[in-house]
Amino acid sequence: MTGRLELHVLGGCQIADAGEALAELTLNKARALLVYLAVTNRQHSRSHLIDLLWTDLPESDARRNLRVVLTKLRQAIGPRLETTRTHVALAADALHRVDVTAFVAAESLLLTAAEPWTDSTVNTIAVAFALYQGDFLAGLEVPHAPGFEEWMLLERERYRQLAFQYGERLAHHYEGVNEEHNAIDLCRRLLAIEPWQETIHRRLMTLLARTGQPTAALQQYEQCRRLLADELAVEPEGVTKALYERIRRDAVGESTQGVQQATVRLPAPPPGPLRSLISLPTTPFFGRAKELAQLADLLADPACRLLTLVGPGGIGKTRLAQEVAQQFAGEAALQPLSGGSRRFSDGIFFIAATSLPTFDELISVAATTLSIAFAGQDALETQLLNQLAARRILLVFDNFEHLVPVADRIQRWLQEVPGLTLLVTSRERLNLSAEWLFPVHGLPVPLPTDDEDALTHNDAVQLFVRRAQRVNLGFAWPIASTAERTALVAICRLLEGLPLALELAAAWTRTHSCVEILLEIRANLD
Structure with a gap:
């Protein structure tokens, strides 16, 4: 065939050439290599590809295998x-279409498009969201390739988060133009991707109630409650329960007046907080109840205006910041039922600093996120601070460590915007006088002597188990095998409760037993 490839x-993992399935490419490592070359879209050294696909083989065997695959x-x-x-590498003209490339291309528009969105922006984001048909490389088995597994897992999570951002912002747009039916459809599609997203359950309940479907809204709560109980053994958050009670009371009140299909008139969602969180987490949150309570108390304290979560990479700083921000945003969505987040009455906003090499670029993205337009001759930072001067907001700056050398510019923000609170995640402290430090440590790890009940309630164990069940439906808890259970405890202890390391290790359960994973980790650490 001479046509261009489509991936x-x-x-x-569907690969076509000139519109026809590439049936002869049956070797999974060959398919994995083709996808890797296509998605990364650059040349790679042979030694890198060997490390990616044959980590566990002697170099001579690995090079021979690479030649066979090529x-x-x-x-x-x-x-x-x-x-x-x-x-x-792949030839520059080899690729006709890679869905991931088109999917990711809309991200820049998502970050820069001013609101209200134009029809063109809506169409572009909607097309990108429609491209997301499920997990990246779902069903592709590449045994004995931990390097590729790690890359695939990280890319999978990245695309899942981006899909959520597309869908959430689209829902926000449709709510703003009174197209609730489209917003309802989007919420359901988001829940199909991540069923335990309680913020989306609440939004869907509110939309259903506001459009005259209180029974469906109450049923949505029951679905949420059952799912959280079955999957995570937890109850819905307090804000979710409060919303349920409010809908139920209003529905009962209407029905007693002879209205058979009541319309529950909930207030429209606030313009800022929940909808402004641009990085919705896509996995359930495990443990850290004590840390969440401490952070909530600190952020509720007017004296604490710069709070830095400090810890090494992979320790869970981002996820912890997202969770506490979501909790405050959830309270804001139910005002005046809860006054807990009135300190941030003008919004809670999440800004990922990872891809922003300079503080000036951070200013630009912050303005876009906060829907602030620049005009005039004043410096952009001055314009931004002037427009924020009267606002009461929480800004979350994630992965700030590379900007620490210029962190002193934050002092000006705090001085000129009295209603501003900053929550920062960083691998190192900012060394500012206004800074409050919150060290983030690994999850509590189990003891070798813990019984089944203790292991069931251990955060590190349950994070591993839940992630393993996402890639291996046959991974059951509790584990019947004593050797496997002992190995799982050893894995959690060896990785010191580091969430990212636990997730990567759990991804191997598709092809490895816990005993084998433990041996691999020990070999890599030696």
Whole structure:
């Protein structure tokens, strides 16, 4: 075939050439290599590809396997695979379409488009969201390739988060133009991706009630309650219960007046807080109840205006910041039922600083996130602070460590915006006089002597188990095998409760037992 390649990797792994399935490419490592070259869209050294796909083999065996896979790939796609003695790449004109490329391309528009959105913006974001048909490379098994598994897991989570941002912002748009039916449909699609997203359950309940469907809203609560109980063994949050009671009372009040299908007139959602969280987490939150309570108390204290979560990479700083921000945003969505977040009455906003190399770029993204337009000759930072001067907001700056050398500019923000509170995650402290430090440590790990009940309530164990069940439906808890259970405890202890490390280790349960995973980790640490 001489046509261009098409790769559909959001929700599976389908590869076509000139519109026909590439049936001859049956070797999974060949498919994995093709996807990796296509998605990264650059050349890679042979040594890197060996580390990616054959970490556990001697170098001579790994190089021989790479040659075999490259031969299979060349037989399938011909000269569109370019190889040298040292590097491998796809020819520049080899790719007709990769769904991930089109999916990610809309992200810049999401971050920069001013509100209200134009029809063009809505269409672009809607098309990108529609491309997300499920997890990245769902169903592709690549055994004994922990490097590839790690890359796939991280990319999968990235795309899942981006899909949520697309869907959540689209729902926000449709609410703003009174197209509640579209917003309801989007909420349901978001819940199909991540059923335990309680913020989306609440939004859907509110929309259903506001559109004259209180019974459906109450049923949605029951669905949420059962799912949380079955999957996470937890109850809905207090704000969710309060919303349920409010809808139930209003529905009963209407029905006693002879209205068979009542319309519950809930207030429209506030313009800022919940809808302004641009990075909705896509996995359930485990443990850290004590830390959440401490953070909530600190953020409720007017004296604490710069709070830094400090800890090494992978320790869970981002997820902890997201969770506490969501809790405050959830309270704001139910005002005046709860006054807990009135300190941030003008919004709670999440800004990922990872991809922002300079403080000036942070200013630009902050303005976009806060829907602030620049005009005139004043410096952009001055304009931003002037427009924020009367607002009461919480700004979350995530992964700020590379901007620590210029962190002193934050002092000006705190001085000129008295209603501003900053929650920052960083691998190192900012060293500012206004800074309050909150060290973040790993999850509590189990003891070797813990019984089944103690393990069931251990945060590190349950994080591993839940992540394992996402990639391996046959991974059951409690674990019947004593050896497997002992290995799981050892994994949690060896990884010191580091959430990211636990997630990566759990991803291996698709192809490895816990005993095998433990041996792999020990070998890598030696």
